[in-house]
Amino acid sequence: MKRVSLEKPKIGIHLYVILILVLIIAIFPIYWLTITSFKPKAEWIASPPYWFPNSPTLIDYYVLFFSDPSATAQVGAAFIAFKPATKSFLDSAIVAGLGTALAVFAGMLAAFAVSRHGFGGNTFLVLVLMLRMAPPIVAVIPLIVFYSFIGFTDTYHGLLLVYATFSMPYAVWIIKGLIDEVPRELEESARLDGLTPLQAHFKVTWPLIRGGVLATALFLLILNWSEYLFALMLTRGNVITLPVQMTIYQTYAGVLYGPQAALAILAVIPLVIFGIVIRRFLARGLTFGAVKG
């Protein structure tokens, strides 16, 4: 009797249907954002909605970068001079990018200290996490006061430090988990072979956790890239991050959905690129753990 097991494809079809539904739900906002960014003002919030731009235009993108009164008039904000969005990309890159890098690097050192050297025990870990338990808003007011004392308000390093501080707990916890997965004997063996503990961390364990660390970095970068509260409260025009820039398009003349959508689309691109760049490390990261005694 020859029979091919039938159950598997059946489950497969159900699964595919569900997956496709989920995918549609997940992708729809991005789709809507994309088409909105190519719509002229009349189509932004037309009713019934346009499922595809009727007369596609690049004007929404144009107004982001050029203070051209005729263009701003076309999007319905004739008398307003918007600050070009170019600076906000740069500012976000500096503040969120460096803040994340700092958080990941310092977090990794802390994770090594906890995982490999027994630093602080569980208490330390819980304390680190407690930093994230209070809602950020609690910290904002004291920070404003504190920052104005030390002159950190509306500076790159000021905001960057806040981002680093608030994302570090995640970094410590996730990276500690990654390090715990790597048998400590790998480092011990290398130490007997002549490496210092620090060398062993970076020469032996780092290549094995690199994928996970980069994934953590991506996760934190997404958080910091879209952070709004601190950016709003701690800056006043010298530093403008993307989420703050976004609010500029809510004018007395109405909300400019088109330019907002355009900015949102452009803001996603750097994250996507970063994701693609680290993808090959992610795939590698998944294969370790294959060797066990």
Add this chain to the structure above:
Amino acid sequence: MEKLKLENISKSFGKKIVLDDINLSVFDKEFFCITGRLGAGKTTLLRIIAGLETPSSGNVYLDGEVINYVDPKDRRISMFFENLALYPNKTGFENIAFPLRIKKLPEDEIKKRVYEISELLNIKYLLDRLPRTFSGGEAQRVALARALVRDAKIYLLDEPLSNIDALLRIQARAEFRRLQRYLGKTFIYTTHDPIEALAVGDRVCVMREGKVLQIDKPNLLYDKPKDRYVAAFVGNPPMNFITCVLCQEDGTLYLSHDKFRLDVTKFKEAISDLIDREVDVGIRPEYIEVSKGRIEKGIGTKVLSTEYLGDKLILYLGLNDLIIRAIGNPELTYSMDEEVWIRFSSEKIHILDKKTEKVLV
């Protein structure tokens, strides 16, 4: 020549005492084997020698110098880890070459040494592959090659055979012993299998719950165990212990049991303190003569169970409430509850003080 000396080494983790006042010496070019059950402290001992743990008290001497505070990297000690600790992202070659690269040896020297050791351990075909493609035995040999490729003063091998099939393990024992002789290096080797320890070691150290019980040559450890634990632990099937009373009558000393009497007058000096007290008689299964027919001075027992091993047959015999292990003839069939007679001579017995568990004879 004394290579390594441990002096009053103790180690505790929190309240748990893992090593308790260990004293031992390992000689140059010796194959020193440590055996004991899980949790006896074997691995901790190796880790202290390697410098991966600091002893709570006591001193470690290497070549006559205290090395307690020498960093592991400067100790010139190589170690094989039970979980192998192969770098999963490196090929076989790079794994083996790793310690040499750290030492910044020239490239052609590295190649030469990696090839040499790979030739010796028959792993040349693994050099270009990644560890995840290795079988248990292959990974074990690559890890061994990495430990041996270095020029170290002492090689620590933590359960090197625990990852491989039983059959390969038996074959690898002989290879290990040969390898150590060929390399002429000092090996300290741990295993939970006492037979493996006897097979490979020049001297064997039996540990129990953080204490060293006995260090001796394999044949002495087997024939002259110092206490009950060693006697029972070393040897397979393990030694039988029969409780008897030591009696004296007209100048002769004998062991009395309700099934037999054994004259032990010749051991008088060692055991005279125990007269009229209960003692344990230890007898190895292979020294028990088993007969299907009644024999002179034979003790009648009942067959409870048998274990067929091909070349041997282990008999479990009931003597009152006690189970006696003996070696039967594999060509015969012993049926359950069959009566067989056993006999052993006083030449081959051990007498143990029931209280101190020390072997007196």
Add this chain to the structure above:
Amino acid sequence: MTKILLEDLTKIYEGGTVALEDFNLEIESGAFISLLGPSGCGKTTTLKLIAGLLDPTKGRILFDGEDVTYTLPQQRGVGLVFQDYAVFPHMTGYENISYGLKVRKLSKKEIRDRVIEVANLLEIGDILDKKPREMNISELQRVSLARTLVIKPKVLLLDEPLSNLDASLRVRTRIELKKLQRILKQTIIYVTHDQVEALTLSDKVAVMSMGKLQQYDTPKNIFLKPKNKFVAGFIGSPPMNLIPCSVIQKDESLMMDANTFKIDVTELKDVLNDYVNKEVTIGIRPQDITPSLKGGIFKAKVYSVEHIGMENIITAKADDIMIKSIAQKDFIPNLDEELWFKFEINKLYIFDKEGERIWRS
């Protein structure tokens, strides 16, 4: 009490690895059988097929004549005990054991009765309130076994349950398992790579290699009448020596030529007539080879000596052939010393080029 029949069972994994090929096995109801083989021989695949965790590519599985090839695992009435004890760390022993019954929605009283019955059987009544982290390895293992037994499976499958235990504990557990089977009278299939476990525990042993059944027989026959070279070289501790030879005819006499030595086998003329000028392999058990200082069949250099207590294993090398022999414990040759080895013709096994046995006395 279930009779199991495996018919032409074949399993090819995605990617084309043939794990099992045309595997036929009849397991009597209430029998204790072992699947024995090196890692990668297909024994675990077989177990998973019987348990229903895998679907075969081809073939049938019958339980008491009923086709269960594609029956869901939970409806087959099989119990599987894994190598790593799958116990829930957050539950007590009692909760762990009763879990399967709770899932099956039995009444509280019945759950209690059955847990206590199994706990008594496995002698773990006193650890039912303990959490796994407070148990030792042997207790963990019993809890894991109890979890399976409490469901009263028709067939009990054991996947190397002893491999995580240390040597002495393994011996003890082995004896207990055997006792248990006598009480339960369930059909038990036991997977192991350790021949000692297979030989001592089972009524019948299925020796496997590369996805194929090599021999299915009683332990005694597996040892005494190995069907082929693989079985001969796998069974025995150490296993049989296998030496490639060619059969040559000289006048009226027949000789076996192994390069390093020749033996006269004229007396086996009837068997070997068809093999003149052909390659064969002779097999001889280490127990049947006697090393001595002078006089014997061939000379070889001592490669390694292992003292294993009641005897010594001597490995010797003659050209490329390694030969193991068993010597008395007081026979201790030096390394690289030349020894003579002898054996009797009637202890020989002869295998043809394909590895099938063609002769034994």
